[in-house]
Amino acid sequence: MGKVRTLTCPKCQREVPPAERQFFCADCRMILDVQVDLSHLSADFQDKLLRRQDPTIWKWHEFLPVEDLSCIVSLGEGYTPLVHTEALAAATGLERLHVKNDTLLPTGSLKDRSNAVGISKGKEFGVRTAAVVSTGNAAASVAAYAAVAGMQAVVIISADTSQQKVAQAGIYGATIIPVEGPYDQVASIYRAAVEEFGWYDCLSSNPYRLEGKKSYAFETWEQLDGEVPDWMIHCIAGGAGVVAAYKGYRELKGLGWVEKLPRMVVAQADACAPVVRAFERGADEVTPVEAGETIAESIRVGKPSPMATRALWDVKASGGTAVGVSDDEIRSAQSLLARTAGIFGEPSGVVSVAAAIRLKAQGTIRSDDLVVCTVSGHGLKQVGVLDPAYLVSRPIPARLDALRARLEELMR
Numbered sequence: 001m002g003k004v005r006t007l008t009c010p011k012c013q014r015e016v017p018p019a020e021r022q023f024f025c026a027d028c029r030m031i032l033d034v035q036v037d038l039s040h041l042s043a044d045f046q047d048k049l050l051r052r053q054d055p056t057i058w059k060w061h062e063f064l065p066v067e068d069l070s071c072i073v074s075l076g077e078g079y080t081p082l083v084h085t086e087a088l089a090a091a092t093g094l095e096r097l098h099v100k101n102d103t104l105l106p107t108g109s110l111k112d113r114s115n116a117v118g119i120s121k122g123k124e125f126g127v128r129t130a131a132v133v134s135t136g137n138a139a140a141s142v143a144a145y146a147a148v149a150g151m152q153a154v155v156i157i158s159a160d161t162s163q164q165k166v167a168q169a170g171i172y173g174a175t176i177i178p179v180e181g182p183y184d185q186v187a188s189i190y191r192a193a194v195e196e197f198g199w200y201d202c203l204s205s206n207p208y209r210l211e212g213k214k215s216y217a218f219e220t221w222e223q224l225d226g227e228v229p230d231w232m233i234h235c236i237a238g239g240a241g242v243v244a245a246y247k248g249y250r251e252l253k254g255l256g257w258v259e260k261l262p263r264m265v266v267a268q269a270d271a272c273a274p275v276v277r278a279f280e281r282g283a284d285e286v287t288p289v290e291a292g293e294t295i296a297e298s299i300r301v302g303k304p305s306p307m308a309t310r311a312l313w314d315v316k317a318s319g320g321t322a323v324g325v326s327d328d329e330i331r332s333a334q335s336l337l338a339r340t341a342g343i344f345g346e347p348s349g350v351v352s353v354a355a356a357i358r359l360k361a362q363g364t365i366r367s368d369d370l371v372v373c374t375v376s377g378h379g380l381k382q383v384g385v386l387d388p389a390y391l392v393s394r395p396i397p398a399r400l401d402a403l404r405a406r407l408e409e410l411m412r
């Protein structure tokens with residue numbers, strides 16, 4: 001038997017052998033869950049692992065589903081800084097708020113954690129064409145990893161995706177197909193195309209890909225010197241971040257390395273918040289919502305994959321919560337984070353921080369709780385939504401008196 005013991009359906013527990021390369025449960029249509037065998041890890045393994053000098057997610061390769069390590073495609077992803085500043089703590093009233101700065105991943109978003117594993121697994125499978133439908137960040141990430149793996153990448157995007165993200169996917173050499181209509185409509189064509197053309201699916205419906213985001217648990221555990229956060233807040237669309245981070249912490253608990261689990265928090269933009277709505281209704285399943293307008297374009301998914309239902313289950317099981325925030329709260333978290341922590345996140349990427357501020361204000365999170373917010377995408381990926389004052393300025397003539405006048409005007 002290899003590293004992957006089996007794949008299980010999270011709903012009916014049906015087991016599917018890895019050799020079948022099946023992604024969904026044939027009965028429930030849930031995305032299968034990869035079970036990596038950790039039973040052979042000895043008592044002294046923790047010391048051995050922590051001594052490894054590998055600043056990537058692959059430091060934890062025993063926990064990841066790639067059997068043949070020569071198939072690993074790495075661009076140096078992982079071990080992003082866990083940032084705490086006094087200024088951010090003071091501004092939010094959260095004394096122990098830490099921000100996992102995933103804007104610094106190789107293609108500038110959290111997608112690199114999952115695609116590093118998804119594409120490496122694809123290489124092991126002998127895949128030639130990797131495909132994804134994307135709100136932008138997955139397009140760039142799949143394109144980069146596929147390029148380095150020597151695969152073709154086909155990315156399908158909604159025609160109104162930020163030009164910065166599209167350009168990024170293009171420079172890595174992906175075949176980009178813009179499709180008219182909102183993401184949810186575009187995604188249904190993608191699913192049909194995967195069937196039709198036999199592409200390797202790099203969406204959250206690929207169970208191997210999810211495993212990469214378990215690295216949130218492994219890295220934060222190490223960066224916090226073994227302390228488990230009281231709250232972990234993720235900006236989500238499909239929900240993979242919440243499901244995988246929680247799974248990673250459950251694996252650590254199974255090994256006896258931690259005693260408790262974090263409370264998981266789903267953060268979404270209020271205008272498009274299917275998981276939040278399901279949580280508020282007390283439902284057991286996420287049902288689609290109409291995607292309203294929001295600046296959080298990367299997580300504007302009204303009809304998420306069944307992974308979102310798992311995120312809902314994990315939020316409930318962990319004693320966490322789900323929060324929808326407004327565009328005003330997102331904008332204000334974006335500038336606060338930039339000015340107090342030096343982190344420039346895209347609107348979707350800072351929804352976690354906006355949620356933390358809201359949860360503190362309503363008394364759900366206490367000021368001395370240990371809180372980790374993932375900031376999941378770089379602000380340079382979506383500059384079009386910024387206050388125009390940051391983008392354009394009225395030039396002055398090259399004279400000192402003109403400079404003095406402008407300074408007086410601006411610094412009044």
Ligand SMILES: Cc1ncc(COP(=O)(O)O)c(C=O)c1O
Pocket residue numbers: 109110135137138204235236237238239240241242298299346348349376377
């Ligand atoms: C910046 C950003 N944050 C968060 C997400 C949500 O990721 P998921 O819900 O799949 O963990 C996405 C993409 O969907 C994204 O691009």
